[in-house]
Amino acid sequence: MKILALEQIRKCEELTIKEEDMPSVNLMERAANACAEWITKNLYQVKRFNIFCGKGNNAGDGYAIARILKAKGFYVKVFSFNPKELPPEAAKNHKRLRELGDIELLSFEKAYELKFEENSCVIDALFGMGLKGKIDDPDFIKIIDFLNGLENVHKVSLDIPSGLYINDMYPEGTAIFKADHTLSYQFWKKAFLHPESGMYCGQVHILDIGLNKNYIDEVEVEHFISDDAKINSFFRRREAFTHKGRFGKSALIAGSYGKMGAAVLSVAAALRTGSGLVYSVSVDSGYHIMQTNNPEAMFRKGGNDFIDTITITDDEYTIGIGPGLGTEPQTQEAFANFLKSYNKPLVMDADALNIIAQNHKLLKHIPEGSIITPHIGEFERLFGQFKNSFERLDEAKKLAEELKIYIVLKDHRTQIITPEGKVYYNITGNSGMAKGGSGDVLTGIITSLLAQGYTSLQAALLGVWMHGKAGDFAAEAHSKESFLPSDLIHQLGEVFKLLNK
Numbered sequence: 001m002k003i004l005a006l007e008q009i010r011k012c013e014e015l016t017i018k019e020e021d022m023p024s025v026n027l028m029e030r031a032a033n034a035c036a037e038w039i040t041k042n043l044y045q046v047k048r049f050n051i052f053c054g055k056g057n058n059a060g061d062g063y064a065i066a067r068i069l070k071a072k073g074f075y076v077k078v079f080s081f082n083p084k085e086l087p088p089e090a091a092k093n094h095k096r097l098r099e100l101g102d103i104e105l106l107s108f109e110k111a112y113e114l115k116f117e118e119n120s121c122v123i124d125a126l127f128g129m130g131l132k133g134k135i136d137d138p139d140f141i142k143i144i145d146f147l148n149g150l151e152n153v154h155k156v157s158l159d160i161p162s163g164l165y166i167n168d169m170y171p172e173g174t175a176i177f178k179a180d181h182t183l184s185y186q187f188w189k190k191a192f193l194h195p196e197s198g199m200y201c202g203q204v205h206i207l208d209i210g211l212n213k214n215y216i217d218e219v220e221v222e223h224f225i226s227d228d229a230k231i232n233s234f235f236r237r238r239e240a241f242t243h244k245g246r247f248g249k250s251a252l253i254a255g256s257y258g259k260m261g262a263a264v265l266s267v268a269a270a271l272r273t274g275s276g277l278v279y280s281v282s283v284d285s286g287y288h289i290m291q292t293n294n295p296e297a298m299f300r301k302g303g304n305d306f307i308d309t310i311t312i313t314d315d316e317y318t319i320g321i322g323p324g325l326g327t328e329p330q331t332q333e334a335f336a337n338f339l340k341s342y343n344k345p346l347v348m349d350a351d352a353l354n355i356i357a358q359n360h361k362l363l364k365h366i367p368e369g370s371i372i373t374p375h376i377g378e379f380e381r382l383f384g385q386f387k388n389s390f391e392r393l394d395e396a397k398k399l400a401e402e403l404k405i406y407i408v409l410k411d412h413r414t415q416i417i418t419p420e421g422k423v424y425y426n427i428t429g430n431s432g433m434a435k436g437g438s439g440d441v442l443t444g445i446i447t448s449l450l451a452q453g454y455t456s457l458q459a460a461l462l463g464v465w466m467h468g469k470a471g472d473f474a475a476e477a478h479s480k481e482s483f484l485p486s487d488l489i490h491q492l493g494e495v496f497k498l499l500n501k
């Protein structure tokens with residue numbers, strides 16, 4: 001699914017209105033109906049709604065929803081800022097509401113006297129995507145602070161929580177409404193996907209309001225959601241009449257004394273992702289651990305307690321390197337020599353990236369088309385600190401282009417960044433995956449997919465999606481708190497069953 005820029009969404013709205021030859025207020029009605037339907041279906045225990053309207057068309061949505069909910073028999077109160085300042089469509093909806101006569105239209109001040117009943121719902125129609133600068137008007141700051149402080153009520157934002165920008169970092173010092181649910185029209189917005197702003201959005205629900213499909217199909221964007229449709233468009237089922245040679249050879253260069261778990265996990269993940277053969281290049285002191293835990297994988301010695309020799313150059317192998325490698329000087333040297341002589345796309349994580357962070361000149365030796373999978377800490381060690389995640393992403397886009405590599409920037413919503421400057425946000429997975437070892441599993445999965453002939457982009461997209469899906473299944477089975485990275489590997493079978501359906 002595409003993520004559109006503000007001007008593109010406005011254009012899409014205009015075109016929808018024009019092509020369907022309808023008054024613009026009808027589109028607002030559509031949005032309001034979609035929200036009212038979502039609310040009554042999903043917050044079915046709520047009988048009372050308190051709707052807070054600002055100055056723009058987001059307020060118009062609020063007025064329209066108030067009318068629709070009232071007609072369905074709910075108790076509705078509407079609190080407005082200054083209804084004289086509204087744009088035409090919002091003004092029309094305000095007028096319709098006033099003419100109905102049986103809804104209380106109140107000022108913000110009245111809210112401070114109200115007793116908000118448990119299980120009632122606050123709807124935030126203060127600001128939508130038309131907000132400029134920060135919310136620093138004392139009346140708005142006061143009402144937002146007050147609403148944020150309410151307990152035991154459901155909080156729903158229309159289109160976007162007031163105070164946020166749709167695709168950028170919000171300005172420092174602005175007031176922001178904190179929602180439990182955000183009902184976004186038609187599209188995902190970057191704000192929902194970055195930690196600084198995402199924490200205000202609660203659960204995000206994308207409501208189809210029937211915007212012009214042709215425009216959406218054709219418009220060119222840089223940001224996407226890596227959704228099920230995208231994954232299914234290139235996932236390949238395992239054919240019959242085949243043999244192991246057709247599914248690639250993965251080699252995981254990983255592990256050192258005391259860090260064999262990372263190596264075991266990455267190798268096990270590569271095996272469970274379907275690679276025809278999996279090799280482990282690791283240390284002698286971890287030989288028994290590796291062979292016992294992963295009898296299907298072959299072992300090649302790369303050192304005693306840490307890896308000091310990497311002789312694997314065979315073009316047949318697809319390499320994942322880094323988990324548990326350590327940063328001993330001899331390992332650094334072996335890694336540098338290997339990188340300088342190896343030219344096929346490979347997967348790099350963890351200590352491979354930490355070694356590069358200490359030897360920046362190695363960056364230019366990363367083979368084109370490779371996939372690096374840093375978490376935020378590793379990315380910052382490599383490329384420096386950034387003010388916020390939006391700036392970090394902008395820098396990652398430049399680097400991916402410059403180095404001609406794919407960057408998998410691991411976060412709550414992991415971003416897959418291509419050398420062409422495109423960004424795919426992954427939306428599977430959960431906070432239970434924030435544990436040591438999860439990254440090692442991902443390295444194994446992506447290496448295995450790359451070995452099986454998926455392109456670098458496909459391997460990164462599918463690998464991150466599968467990893468997250470396995471996390472969601474593991475959370476269902478064991479809880480987010482309790483599942484282990486090794487449970488992700490055990491859930492890969494369920495993920496493949498889903499993909500094969």
Ligand SMILES: NC(=O)C1=CN([C@@H]2O[C@H](COP(=O)(O)OP(=O)(O)OC[C@H]3O[C@@H](n4cnc5c(N)ncnc54)[C@H](O)[C@@H]3O)[C@@H](O)[C@H]2O)[C@@H](O)CC1
Pocket residue numbers: 009013027028031054055056057058059060061087126127128129130131132133134135136137158159160185211
């Ligand atoms: N995307 C769509 O297809 C549709 C969008 N609609 C709604 O329209 C919204 C956009 O409407 P608007 O563009 O009117 O935007 P807003 O509803 O966000 O209101 C913007 C208005 O608020 C005021 N304002 C802006 N910045 C301010 C600040 N810092 N402090 C105080 N006041 C400020 C200005 O008067 C500005 O015109 C969307 O978010 C959505 O809710 C729907 O009604 C119809 C369909």
Ligand SMILES: [K+]
Pocket residue numbers: 058124125126127128157158159160161162
């Ligand atoms: K809002």
